[in-house]
Amino acid sequence: MRISANFDSGNIQVISADSADNIRLAINKDNQSEFYQWFHFKLFGEAGTEHVMVIENASGSAYPDGWDGYEALASYDRETWFRVPTEYNGKELTIRHTPEQESVYYAYFVPYSxxxxxxxxxxxxxxxxxxxxxxxxxxxxxxxxxxxxxxxxxxxxxxxxxxxxxxxxxxxxxxxxxxxxxxxxxxxxxxxxxxxxxxxxxxxxxxxxxxxxxxxxxxxxxxxxxxxxxxxxxxxxxxxxxxxxxxxxxxxxxxxxxxxxxxxxxxxxxxxxxxxxxxxxxxxxxxxxxxxxxxxxxxxxxxxxxxxxxxxxxxxxxxxxxxxxxxxxxxxxxxxxxxxxxxxxxxxxxxxxxxxxxxxxxxxxxxxxxxxxxx
The missing domain is CATH 3.40.630.10 (Zn peptidases)
Structure with missing residues (x-):
């Protein structure tokens, strides 16, 4: 399993990714700023396995109210983006998804490169x-x-x-x-x-x-x-x-x-x-x-x-x-x-x-x- 954001508009910090059911992440702040909320990363993992991705610093983001009722976006081909189950407990944002293919992208909204x-x-x-x-x-x-x-x-x-x-x-x-x-x-x-x-x-x-x-x-x-x-x-x-x-x-x-x-x-x-x-x-x-x-x-x-x-x-x-x-x-x-x-x-x-x-x-x-x- 590998998580990366080393590409155009990428943003994620990997805290730990030892098991698919407990992936711990954080969003990086804008450079020289306290603002953060945008995320965009790629997961390479095992198809057919549920992946549970927890963004630990969600409550400290620029607009934490934005997480209520929000669902993250995912894409296999970077053209079609669909919503995946997401929940916010007032502290952490948890994204749950069982990929149908080996690699998948996730983002706060559909990226415009x-x-x-x-x-x-x-x-x-x-x-x-x-x-x-x-x-x-x-x-x-x-x-x-x-x-x-x-x-x-x-x-x-x-x-x-x-x-x-x-x-x-x-x-x-x-x-x-x-x-x-x-x-x-x-x-x-x-x-x-x-x-x-x-x-x-x-x-x-x-x-x-x-x-x-x-x-x-x-x-x-x-x-x-x-x-x-x-x-x-x-x-x-x-x-x-x-x-x-x-x-x-x-x-x-x-x-x-x-x-x-x-x-x-x-x-x-x-x-x-x-x-x-x-x-x-x-x-x-x-x-x-x-x-x-x-x-x-x-x-x-x-x-x-x-x-x-x-x-x-x-x-x-x-x-x-x-x-x-x-x-x-x-x-x-x-x-x-x-x-x-x-x-x-x-x-x-x-x-x-x-x-x-x-x-x-x-x-x-x-x-x-x-x-x-x-x-």
Whole structure:
């Protein structure tokens, strides 16, 4: 029996693996940070034998409430990921699985590899509607990629979409794959209509360093990028620094920042109602977007989400608040679950990569509905 995590986005510490029925593990912290929750590892063992894997430090993770009702994901081929029995006793997380094959991968959510990210960028730039721009380099020397979709013009709205500031929230890049796939489909009526009047600036992965390192929430030097939007720096948060600099050049009429939430088993949005300039126009734009997305897909809902900020009490270091205030624009954080969508449960797969992709496609319908009001 062997357990390894020496690969892209791998993260696990083996405490002991002497017997299949008592494998003891721990999740490593993000570099220079106290955050941890993302795991991704490979088990090589005996097919047909139940393996009991206990993550001993689960209760000390960033969001221990996220373990309640959670089931880990497993895959034999790294393409199809399914849920396996998992239980949390308030201290340890126990994964029980009887592999049908000799080797199997386990992960907190379906991984989105850096290799696939590179394929996504190169595939997108094949479209005549897409221009690939290099914003700068990360701390580990990786590219920070921007896709500009549509031909800029004075009459067009400027719509920014970013994902994966928190690298462990890999569903955000699966969302982006669906979003880009539809937007670049020249036979899709919604996409064609959108590009008549809008230009999209898309960053599919804001945090490639953290993604490859197997981090939950931070970049290479332990910085939570979604707390850097007030004063980003090249030393701590070049990813935000470069994106915000480019936003200042283009302007922003709408901003969507895509994430995943560990605890809530729903898809929802969080607005910027707490920013100083929030007004009835902001509220109307938010309501128009939400109403359209509710019509587009039953995967979205508005009953459950984060508590609303009191007027003037928004955290201005967070992306959607900082951008909403700076550009006086519609600005939303979109959250997806690590668990399942409780409104439409799927006991085999839970919330999944394909469902994330389809939500990305459906969001374009909501953007089409709100886009005439953005200016």
């Amino acid at each position: 850096y290799e696939r990210h590179q394929d996504l960028i190169q595939s997108a730039q094949q479209s005549v509607d897409c221009y690939h721009e290099l914003l700068g380099e990360t701390i580990d020397g990786r590219e920070l990629n921007l896709l500009v979709i549509g031909e800029p013009a004075e009459h067009k709205n400027t719509i920014w979409v970013t994902a994966r500031q928190h690298p462990g929230e890999s569903m955000a890049e699966w969302f982006m794959e669906g979003f880009l796939g539809r937007l670049l489909d020249d036979e899709d009526g919604v996409a064609r209509k959108l590009l008549d009047n809008n230009v999209f600036y898309v960053v599919p992965n804001m945090n490639p360093d953290g993604s490859v390192r197997g981090h939950l929430r931070t970049n290479a030097v332990g910085t939570n990028l979604n707390r850097e939007w007030a004063e980003p720096s090249l030393e701590k948060s070049p990813e935000v620094f470069y994106v915000l600099k480019r936003m200042e050049q283009t302007g922003v009429d709408m901003f969507l920042d895509v994430h995943g939430d560990e605890a809530l088993p729903y898809n929802f949005v969080a607005g910027c109602e707490g920013i100083p300039s929030y007004d009835e126009r902001h509220k109307d734009l938010e309501n128009t977007f939400k109403a359209a997305l509710l019509t587009a897909t039953p995967e979205f809902q508005t009953k459950y989400g984060y508590d609303l900020d009191e007027p003037g009490q928004a955290n201005m270091t967070v992306a959607n608040s900082a951008v909403g205030e700076k550009f006086k624009c519609l600005s939303y954080t979109l959250e997806m679950p690590f668990k399942d969508n409780a409104d439409l449960p799927d006991e085999d797969f839970g919330w999944s990569a394909p469902r994330s992709q389809r939500l990305g496609e459906d969001v374009l319908t909501a953007i089409l509905a709100v886009s005439p009001k953005l200016r």
